[in-house]
Amino acid sequence: MGKVLLAVVVLGLAGLADTLVLSDGTTFAGRLSGLTATTLSFTTASGTMTWPLEKVSRVSLDFAADPKPRVEQRVWSRALGQVQRELWNCRYMRQGLVVAGFVFIGFGQWLNYLGYGVFGNMLTAFGGLSILWGLSMPQPGCEVPAARLRTLLYIGLEHNWLY
Numbered sequence: 001m002g003k004v005l006l007a008v009v010v011l012g013l014a015g016l017a018d019t020l021v022l023s024d025g026t027t028f029a030g031r032l033s034g035l036t037a038t039t040l041s042f043t044t045a046s047g048t049m050t051w052p053l054e055k056v057s058r059v060s061l062d063f064a065a066d067p068k069p070r071v072e073q074r075v076w077s078r079a080l081g082q083v084q085r086e087l088w089n090c091r092y093m094r095q096g097l098v099v100a101g102f103v104f105i106g107f108g109q110w111l112n113y114l115g116y117g118v119f120g121n122m123l124t125a126f127g128g129l130s131i132l133w134g135l136s137m138p139q140p141g142c143e144v145p146a147a148r149l150r151t152l153l154y155i156g157l158e159h160n161w162l163y
Contacts, residue, residue: 017029
């Protein structure tokens, strides 16, 4: 009976042929089992574990042992789109504030020209504050969304969803 149980465990572990490498160098053998825009689930012999995508260095999928996709393409695509938007927003937030400030100043001046001085002055002041805020704030660090995007792109390349 013990040999049968051992054979079942060994055969079950043979199906867990994917490799997960964390950014600290820790390596796990198992199977990619889930994905969101922020986390990755990986099933190992000791159970299912979840890590933030920014902590994942590399995921290698062994399609020779198991040819089925690990996650659905639409789930991966949705997560990829969310992370791309998050990275874009992070990188261009300052510039957006400055552009919005100029737009508010322009509308404020247009309202002043039409004779709505109080509202025009309020919009102009709001635009000036927006420009000052955008120019004075430090450039945000976008390392977390960039790391998430890198991991999702690796998973897409492993599945041949990106060419």
